[in-house]
Amino acid sequence: MDNNIAQPPTRLQQTYDVIFRGVCRSSAVLTALLVAFIVIKITVAAMPAMRQYGVNFVTTTTWDPLTRNFGILPEIWGTLFTSFLALIVGTFFGVAAAIFLSEGLLGQFIFAVLKAVKMETNPFLSQLPDRLEGIIKNLIELLAAIPSVVYGLWGIFILIPMIRPACNWLCAKLGWVVFFGTPLSGPGVLPAVIVLSIMILPTITAISRDALVAVPPKLRMAAYGMGATRWETILAVILPVATRGIAGAVILAFGRALGETMALAMLVGNANKISLSLFSPANTLASLLANNFPEAGPQEVSVLMYASLVLLAITLVVNIIGAWMLQKAVGVGGGR
Amino acid sequence: MKKISMAVVFLFMVASLLICGLNSELRAEDVVKLQGAGATFPAPLYYKWFKAYSAAHKGVQVDYQSVGSGSGIKSAIDKTVDFAASDAAMTKEDMAKIEGGVQLLPVTAGSIVLSYNLEGIKDLKLPRDVYPDIFLGKITKWNDAKIAAANPGVKLPDMPINVVERSDGSGTTFVFSKHLSAISKEFEEKVGFKTTVNWPVGTRSKGNEGVTASIKTTPGAIGYIEYGFAMSQKMPMATLQNKSGGFVAASTASGQATLSTIKLPEDLIVWDSDPVGKEDYPIVTFTWLICYKHYADAKKADIIRDLLNYCLTDGQKDAEALGYIPLPADVAKKVAASIGNIK
Numbered sequence: 272m273d274n275n276i277a278q279p280p281t282r283l284q285q286t287y288d289v290i291f292r293g294v295c296r297s298s299a300v301l302t303a304l305l306v307a308f309i310v311i312k313i314t315v316a317a318m319p320a321m322r323q324y325g326v327n328f329v330t331t332t333t334w335d336p337l338t339r340n341f342g343i344l345p346e347i348w349g350t351l352f353t354s355f356l357a358l359i360v361g362t363f364f365g366v367a368a369a370i371f372l373s374e375g376l377l378g379q380f381i382f383a384v385l386k387a388v389k390m391e392t393n394p395f396l397s398q399l400p401d402r403l404e405g406i407i408k409n410l411i412e413l414l415a416a417i418p419s420v421v422y423g424l425w426g427i428f429i430l431i432p433m434i435r436p437a438c439n440w441l442c443a444k445l446g447w448v449v450f451f452g453t454p455l456s457g458p459g460v461l462p463a464v465i466v467l468s469i470m471i472l473p474t475i476t477a478i479s480r481d482a483l484v485a486v487p488p489k490l491r492m493a494a495y496g497m498g499a500t501r502w503e504t505i506l507a508v509i510l511p512v513a514t515r516g517i518a519g520a521v522i523l524a525f526g527r528a529l530g531e532t533m534a535l536a537m538l539v540g541n542a543n544k545i546s547l548s549l550f551s552p553a554n555t556l557a558s559l560l561a562n563n564f565p566e567a568g569p570q571e572v573s574v575l576m577y578a579s580l581v582l583l584a585i586t587l588v589v590n591i592i593g594a595w596m597l598q599k600a601v602g603v604g605g606g607r
Numbered sequence: 608m609k610k611i612s613m614a615v616v617f618l619f620m621v622a623s624l625l626i627c628g629l630n631s632e633l634r635a636e637d638v639v640k641l642q643g644a645g646a647t648f649p650a651p652l653y654y655k656w657f658k659a660y661s662a663a664h665k666g667v668q669v670d671y672q673s674v675g676s677g678s679g680i681k682s683a684i685d686k687t688v689d690f691a692a693s694d695a696a697m698t699k700e701d702m703a704k705i706e707g708g709v710q711l712l713p714v715t716a717g718s719i720v721l722s723y724n725l726e727g728i729k730d731l732k733l734p735r736d737v738y739p740d741i742f743l744g745k746i747t748k749w750n751d752a753k754i755a756a757a758n759p760g761v762k763l764p765d766m767p768i769n770v771v772e773r774s775d776g777s778g779t780t781f782v783f784s785k786h787l788s789a790i791s792k793e794f795e796e797k798v799g800f801k802t803t804v805n806w807p808v809g810t811r812s813k814g815n816e817g818v819t820a821s822i823k824t825t826p827g828a829i830g831y832i833e834y835g836f837a838m839s840q841k842m843p844m845a846t847l848q849n850k851s852g853g854f855v856a857a858s859t860a861s862g863q864a865t866l867s868t869i870k871l872p873e874d875l876i877v878w879d880s881d882p883v884g885k886e887d888y889p890i891v892t893f894t895w896l897i898c899y900k901h902y903a904d905a906k907k908a909d910i911i912r913d914l915l916n917y918c919l920t921d922g923q924k925d926a927e928a929l930g931y932i933p934l935p936a937d938v939a940k941k942v943a944a945s946i947g948n949i950k
Contacts, residue, residue, distance in 0.1 A: 335805035336776075337798075427820050456769035457825035458810045541774035541811035552810040558774075562813055566677030566776025566802050 310583065317576035328577060334543050334559070341574045343581060345543040349553035350585065353460060353539065354528035356549075357467035361528075362521055364468070365475030368411060369517075370505060372476070373483035377404055408480065415473040423537030426466045431457055431538075434465075438550050455550035458540035464549070466534050471524035478523065482516020483509060515597060522593035529586050532557040556582040639910055644672040645679020645692030647814075648778055648833055649715055649894045652929050653692065656922045660914055667910055676778045677802065683709065683897050689907060691897040694778020695802060696876040707901040710948045711875055713893035714918045716866055716932040718834040719783050720857045720890075722842040724822050725749065725764065732757045735848045735889070739791035741768055741829060743798070744808030749827060757848075764827070770809030771821045771830030776802035779815070782878070782892040783831045789880035790850075790889075834862070835930020849889040850881050861888035862932035871941050891932065898949050912946050919943045 280288070320328070324341060331342025371377065378400030385391040385399070438455035445451045455461065486509050494504040510517070540552020541562060560575055560582075567575055643653070650673035657669035674682075676693040683691035684704050693711075702709055721738060723731060733741075734757045740746040746753060750763040773780045784800035798804050812821045815836045822828045822842065829845075834857045837844055846854045855861045865887040869879045875895075882889060896915070902908040919939045926933040934942065 333805060336803050337801040337805070424820075427824055432824055454767065456767070456810060457771070457821050457828065458812065536774065536813055537817060541813075542809065543805075562774040562811075563776060563803065565675040568677065568681075 310580075313576050313580050313583070317573055317580050319570070320573040320577040324574070324577070328574075329581060332543060332545065336571060339570075343556065343559070343578050345545050346554050346556045346559050346578070347581065347585070348545045349460075349539065350529060350555040350557070350582070352553065353463050353467060353535065353555060354525060356460070356464040357471060357528050358521065358525050360464065360468035361471040361475055361524060365472050365520070365524075366479050366517060368472075368476045369479035369483055370510075372404055372408055373480050374501075374505065375400070375404070377407070408477075411476045412473050414469060419470070419531065419533040420537070422466050422470060423534040426462050426534065426538040427458070430465060431455075431462050434461065442550060449547045450549050452548035453546065453551045456552070458538050459550050459552050460539065460546075461549040463535050463539040463553075463555075466538055467528050467531060470531060470534065471527050474524045474527060475517075475520045478520035479513070479517045482513040482520070485516070486512045518593065518597045522590060522597075525589055525593070526586055529582070529589065530557055532561045536561050556585075638666050638668055639904075639906055641667070641669045641689045641907065641910065641914070642672075642687075643670065643690045643692060643896075644674050644682050644688045645897070646676045646694045646778055646894055647673040648694050648717060649692060649931065651835070652715055652922075652926060652931050655925050655929065656918055657914075659922075659925075660917055664910075664913075669914065675776070676781075677776055679897070683899075686899075689902075690899075690911065692895065693897060694892065694894045695781045696895050697897060705899070707899060710898050710900050710945060711895045712898065712915060712942050712945060713871075713875055713934070713938075714896050714915070714922075714942070715926050716862065716891060716893045716934065717930070718857045718862045718888050718891050718932065719779055719786075719831050720834050720837050720842075720844040721829055721847065722819070722822050722832055722837050722844055723829040724826055724843075725766075726826065728761055728763070729843060730758075731761070731843070731845045732854050733845045733847055735790050735850075738845075738847065739787045739794045742770060742772075742787060742806065742808070743791075743794055744770070747808075766827040769825050769828040770806070771818050771825070771828050772806045772809050772811045773803075773814070773818060773831075774811035775813050777814075778802065778892075778894070779831065779833060780804060783890060785878060786880045786890045833930070838930045847889050849885070849887050850883045851885045851887075853885045855886060855888045857888050859927050859932055861886060862891050863935050864888070865891040866893075866932060866938055867935040869938075871938065875942060875945060900948055901950055908950055912949055915946050915949075916943065919946075 320341070328341060328343060329347060330344055331340070332344045333340045333342050334345075335341075381400045381403060382391060385393075385396055390396050435455055435457075438451075438461060441451045442454045490508055490512060491504060494508045499507070535555050536558035539555055539558055541554050541558055542552035543554055544551055546553065556578055560579055563571065563575055643657075650671065653671045653673075657671050661668050671692075676695050679688075679691040679693050680697055680701055682688045683697075684701060686705075696711055697709065721733060725731065734753070737746060737751075737753050737757065740753075747768055749766045749768055755761075755763055781800060781802045784794075784798060784804045788795035788798070788800045797807065810821065812818045812830075815832050818830045818832050819836060819840050819842060822830045822832075823840075832842070834844075836842075837857075844857050846856045848854050864884055865879065865882045868882055868884050868887060869877055871877060878892060882891070896918075898911055898915070902911070919934070919942055923933040923939060
């Protein structure tokens with residue numbers, strides 16, 4: 272049996288083939304259909320509100336169910352402002368951590384320490400550098416497993432009391448800087464941004480690390496061979512080659528930040544304000560939806576559906592811009 | 608030996624099958640399930656009542672889901688529940704949507720308190736011209752002359768007032784904003800009352816627990832929460848000035864004083880947003896169970912009537928321990944008289 276290598280596929284194998292192909296195809300189609308179904312359902316539910324409020328819905332700033340004035344400009348602003356700031360912080364730390372983990376910096380340090388105490392050939396200890404790196408990587412990825420509500424509680428009870436004195440000092444001393452314009456009472460943009468950046472950190476680190484590890488070793492060797500320092504190699508050779516993967520990580524993280532609900536509902540202050548101040552309360556679309564759905568009447572549901580449609584549109588636009596930028600970046604860098 | 612053990616196992620299996628069969632028979636035919644949904648504010652008390660009632664009555668199972676007053680009313684209209692509950696009662700408009708009519712019954716009541724976070728200050732008096740202005744953003748400092756005048760001898764800090772409100776729609780917001788609208792013309796014009804209002808100042812947190820957490824962690828904070836919740840969390844509560852000028856702290860007695868002055872109308876839907884009595888705590892509200900006037904299943908109607916009777920008599924004894932205000936005897940009597948409308 273085993274030596275008939277060039278055997279034609281049996282009936283069974285052919286059937287498997289057909290079934291497998293069918294399952295794959297229908298899964299892909301179903302996913303697409305599901306997205307379409309969700310969008311259509313939301314749009315239909317949002318129709319009455321769209322007809323009534325039109326463009327004013329996204330350009331006005333009052334949310335008052337009593338007078339039936341609905342405008343979500345502050346929420347749009349808050350969503351983009353918090354996500355964008357969180358993305359800057361999260362990308363910086365996330366990519367830095369990814370470089371640390373992919374360049375073997377930790378491993379070399381430990382190896383040096385082991386060598387200093389002459390233990391580098393010990394069968395157990397010699398594995399330590401790799402093991403520790405693995406542990407740190409897993410710890411960062413573990414951040415993604417923490418439930419959103421735990422982040423929210425941590426923010427309320429630990430983070431906010433911790434940063435409040437510094438924030439209020441900044442506001443008192445440097446109040447003329449637009450970002451420090453108001454004191455931090457409790458919930459506000461900064462606590463939301465800090466927690467959000469921690470939440471998106473694992474996404475950025477994990478994917479960026481994979482991208483950095485996938486850079487062909489030849490390139491690194493070539494850079495060193497031409498006399499580049501390690502610093503120059505990382506910045507000028509490895510990072511540009513890994514751009515595509517890192518950008519993918521950032522886009523994914525941005526999507527997560529835009530849609531994050533629970534932690535933000537607990538930390539952002541839910542006040543319909545547009546302010547550049549990091550310490551002022553704000554509101555986001557997801558938080559608005561979470562807060563208002565349970566008690567919403569039939570007409571309000573339509574308004575909320577309109578708001579979720581706007582959130583969907585924002586996410587879509589961000590993804591398109593991301594994809595476009597990615598293509599550009601790859602075009603300039605020459606691709607790989 | 609082996610044979611005997613096999614026989615034992617077999618017998619055991621037969622017996623358990625029989626028991627299961629008997630059990631499921633009981634389940635299918637004799638258990639009447641009542642499904643309720645609505646307000647979150649009275650939920651702890653309702654859970655206690657319905658659990659006790661279901662335990663005492665074999666064959667009755669009462670379930671309640673605290674999904675919010677708005678959802679409760681919605682499910683009552685959609686007839687997806689056997690009864691509902693709401694803090695904001697029900698509008699005439701909504702009631703008209705239900706064929707056969709509904710009977711609303713106030714079964715318990717609660718106070719809403721202003722809780723604050725000021726280090727070292729245990730007693731804080733807030734006059735009735737002050738706290739609406741705090742929620743309007745007109746009084747912004749704790750050492751404001753108006754607050755200081757009402758609290759002689761209290762060292763008020765030179766600190767901004769951090770107002771905390773509910774971010775989600777809630778009966779608590781409804782009752783509190785209704786009260787503020789009743790005592791301040793300006794509040795009525797600028798903000799008005801509803802389950803969610805457009806507060807001009809402050810930050811907003813979700814649920815009683817969210818507001819409480821914000822107050823606890825924010826120096827200089829003030830916010831409105833339910834009395835029962837404030838009590839269980841040992842939050843400081845401000846003494847509020849009522850219409851006749853007296854400063855009254857929230858308690859079961861001051862809440863009952865308010866309730867006993869309320870005249871119940873025919874439909875049992877009433878708020879006294881500004882009670883006049885000297886001992887009356889100013890922000891007290893009933894919360895309602897919403898029952899249909901006609902049930903297709905006569906058995907269900909019987910059980911609901913019996914359940915309501917239990918809530919209004921023995922059930923009232925559980926109210927105080929959970930931070931609710933037991934209905935004064937004459938109120939409970941009047942409410943009980945309307946149970947007959949459910950058929």
